[in-house]
Amino acid sequence: MTTDDAADADATAHSSAWFAAGDTESTGDRIRSGSADAPADWPTLAVESGFAVDEAEYYGKLREATVEAARAAVDERERADDRQLLHAVRAMDDAERVANELAERVAEWAGTLFPDAGTGVEGCRDIAERDPDGPAEERVVSLASRVADLDRESDDLEAFIESRAPVAAPNLAALAGPVLAARLISLAGGLEALAKKPSGTLQVLGAEDALFAHLRGHGSSPKHGVIYTHEYVRGTRPEDRGSASRALAGKLTIAARIDHYSGDYRPELEAELDERMRTIRARAGDTAAGGDGGGSE
Known part of the structure; x- marks a missing residue:
């Protein structure tokens, strides 16, 4: 390799270094999106370019940049459409399960207060529309309202899934x-x-x-x-x-x-x-x- 070739290679290594981030690009972004054609002595290049005073400082800054890159990647991944579907379907199932479990409790309790009380989520909807008379009825009506709210939330989550799944997959x-x-x-x-x-x-x-x-x-x-x-x-x-x-x-x-x-x-x-x-x-x-x-x- 000639002197000119060595100089060109050194200049290329400097420009492709992860710490050669531009004004609008952080070092973390550079690590995620950057690449190099060949390995280089990055610690030495970092010191020569003034990015770090010594090798120890270089590795300290490298750790900060890699942590930033990892956090950005995790945040991006969690916001992806398929992850939103994952959370939505689990939340829908949780809402439905809890609504059905609470509906059983409401039916048992309401049966002691309202002779005509129904059962299941539908029964809770009817109870939620009643005007309570006394503290016990107030609590039963309130609990039935929560069941009705959870059931509606489950339906809303299903609608969200039906609209987003064709986009994600x-x-x-x-x-x-x-x-x-x-x-x-x-x-x-x-x-x-x-x-x-x-x-x-x-x-x-x-x-x-x-x-x-x-x-x-x-x-x-x-x-x-x-x-x-x-x-x-x-x-x-x-x-x-x-x-x-x-x-x-x-x-x-x-x-x-x-x-x-x-x-x-x-x-x-x-x-x-x-x-x-x-x-x-x-x-x-x-x-x-x-x-x-x-x-x-």
Whole structure:
């Protein structure tokens, strides 16, 4: 290497150094977005450029910059659409669960005060509309109002999920439906994590207890997890649900990967899944025809 080449390489290293941040770019941003063609003696370059007085100060500033970069990355990740779906579906489930639990308490308590008190969340809505007479009725009416509020919040969260899932995961939402798509993302821990899972794992998401029991030798292997709520699994005859679950899980896995890595909507996935399910469900007709034929001979 000539002297001029060495000088050019040194200048390039200085310009690409993480501490050579511009006026509008912090050192943390530089660490997240910067790159270098080759390694360099960064501590020496930092001292020569006046960024640090010695190597110890350089590493101190490097630590501060990397912590800043990590915090920014975490904040950005937590604000991502799939993380918002994760929190929303968990909050929806919590609101529904707590509303139902409190509704049981309200029904038991209200039954001692109002002879015509109803049960469940619907009964709480009716009780919440009453004018209380005395401290006990006031508390029951107040508690029933909280149940009604939680039920409305659950509905609002579901509406939020239905509007956001097609944005965060268009293909997954189209195949699974917005709420099931959000549940799968939640169970996996995010869209990226879901996209990296094999279809066999996606197929049993939500059935972890049954799966672990099977691995311990205490039960049969589960054929499906939360995807059972999909019409293509729930609406298929029991003997074909294993095939239906595998077909659905396979397409959902492809959809999750497309959503994470490219984000473009692929309508052909729905057509392919529909065709596969028609084939699986046609077995019922073939079996019936075979049985009729055998019985007539």
